[in-house]
Amino acid sequence: KRENLRDHMNDLELIFSMLGEASTTEIAKNKDAQGFVENKQVAKxxxxxxxxxxxxxxxxxxxxxxxxxxxxxxSEKKKLV
Structure with missing residues (x-):
């Protein structure tokens, strides 16, 4: 069975992942990033x-x-199966 990677993250890992995603979204909007190359730079x-x-x-x-x-x-993994 395939599991979601986020199900295996602790709270801080989730928070920093969300911060990276939100930061990327905000920068992309403000810079009006278009296309793969620009969005790749924004993601970095x-x-x-x-x-x-x-x-x-x-x-x-x-x-x-x-x-x-x-x-x-x-034990929690076994309960999921």
């Missing part, structure tokens, strides 16, 4: 906004936002 800018925010939080909190642990535990 939006991603860098979220990346910078994530790194800042990690530095100040002393903890990584993204870990090797899945958000869903093994």
């Amino acid at each position: 800018l939006g991603g860098s906004v979220a990346g910078s925010a994530r790194k800042d939080l990690e530095q100040k909190s002393g903890k990584k936002v993204s870990t090797t642990r899945n958000y869903l535990s093994l």
Whole structure:
């Protein structure tokens, strides 16, 4: 069975993903990005906004936002099947 990647993200991973997406959308609207090349450049800018925010939080909190642990535990995965 295929599962949604976001089901395996913790709250902060989701927040920073949403920040990157929202930043990209806002920059694309403001720059009136057209076509693949322009939107690819905008996506990199939006991603860098979220990346910078994530790194800042990690530095100040002393903890990584993204870990090797899945958000869903093994017992929760079994319940889904």
